[in-house]
Amino acid sequence: MDSRTVLNEENRHNAYIEFKRKEWAKLRANVKLTLSEDDIKQLQGINESLSMQEVIDIYLPLSRLLNLYVSARQYRHAVRDKFLNSEHEKVPYIIGVAGSVAVGKSTSARILQALLSRWPEHPKVALVTTDGFLRPNKELVARNLMHKKGFPESFDTKALIDFVAAIKSGQKLITAPLYSHLTYDILPNKSLQFEQPDIVILEGLNVLQTPSVDELDKTFVSDFVDFSIFVDADKGLLKTWYIQRFLKFREGAFTDPNAYFHSYSKMSEKEAVAIASKIWDEINAVNLEKNIRPTRDRANLILQKSINHQVSEVQLRK
Known part of the structure; x- marks a missing residue:
């Protein structure tokens, strides 16, 4: 764990x-809910029960805050252009969403995309997951990194940085690779494309990655992020949620013969729990403590979750 990136309790306070x-819920002010019950069902993760109240209490105030930040940035750009007496390329606002495996950061990102795209000031909101920048399995095998999938070294960091740099340069058409959780690999010859978005939500394990002592001169994804969110929960809850999610995949996606983990669907529940627990302890928990949680205290905002994936506390950087 990098001690330079971890605040003690007094410093965090x-x-x-x-x-x-x-x-936090009171900060919603008069922001109206623009999502229906059906919308919310479509947005929730496989192992989450997302309630309307959760969206109202947590995500509406957050969307209001982000709208204020984005509007302030747009105003600053207008001031700059007025001063220079010329117009420059529109630069998207990048929101980073980080956190552990199974914490529900993908759901948080989808909710924010849905809410922010309904604000008239910035209707075009793109969502990109950094999973698409994982190295292909063939390459991970060659590098002996399959057991470290999700660790910083398993990503094509240069490609990811080139991607966010292209966004910030005002490039009109942006292309990102796609990842399949079914085949557990990059999808060949497929990509996500979007043109001149107002906001890009970048979700992934490594969004807030920090440099080590010998990497201080390097560029990181976090250098391009305008506002960062870390979704957090106690380790015990995270492990429980991971196992629950694994069991649901075992009954659903893993039953597909094309699924990378198809063999797990044939296990008994007891065997599946044992293998999920082993994967968590030996891979995900290690990555969490070594690479992910140390970046938490660099976030602009922390969503602290408790039981049932409900956010119990919000911390906003001063």
Whole structure:
């Protein structure tokens, strides 16, 4: 764990404004809910029960805050163009969403995309997951990194940085590779394309990755992120959620003969729990403690989850 990136409790208390759920919910002000029950069902993860109240209490205030940040950035650009007496390429606002495997960061990102795209100031909101920048399995095998999939070294970091740099340069057409959780690999000859978005939500394990002592001169994805969110929960809950998600995949996606983990669908529940627990302890928990959680205290905002994936506390950097 990199001690330079971890705040002790006293420093964190000084660095963040802390809100209990009810306090944060009041900051919604008069923002209207623009999602229906059906919308919310479509947005929730495989192992989550996303409630309308969760969206109202947590994500509507957050969408209001982000709208204010994005509007302020747009105003600054307008001021710059007025000063220079010329117009420059529109530069998208990048929101990073980081956190552990199984914490529900993908669901948070999807909710934010849905809510932010309904604000008239920035209707074009793209969502990109960094999974698409994992190295192909063939390459991971050649590098002896299959057992470290999701660790920083398993990503094509240069390609990811080139991608976010292209966004920030104002490039009109942006292309990102796609990843399949069914085949557990990059999808060949397929990509995600979007043109001049107002906002890009970048979701992934390594969004807030920090440099080690010998990497201080390097560029990182976090250098391009305008506002960062870390979704967090206690380790015990994360392991429980991972196992529950694994069991649901075992009953669903893993039953597909084309699934990379198809053999797991034939296991008994007891065997599946044992293998999921082993994967968590030996891979995901190690990655969490070594590479992911140390980046938490660099986030602009932390969503602290408790039981049932409900956010119990929000911390906003001062």
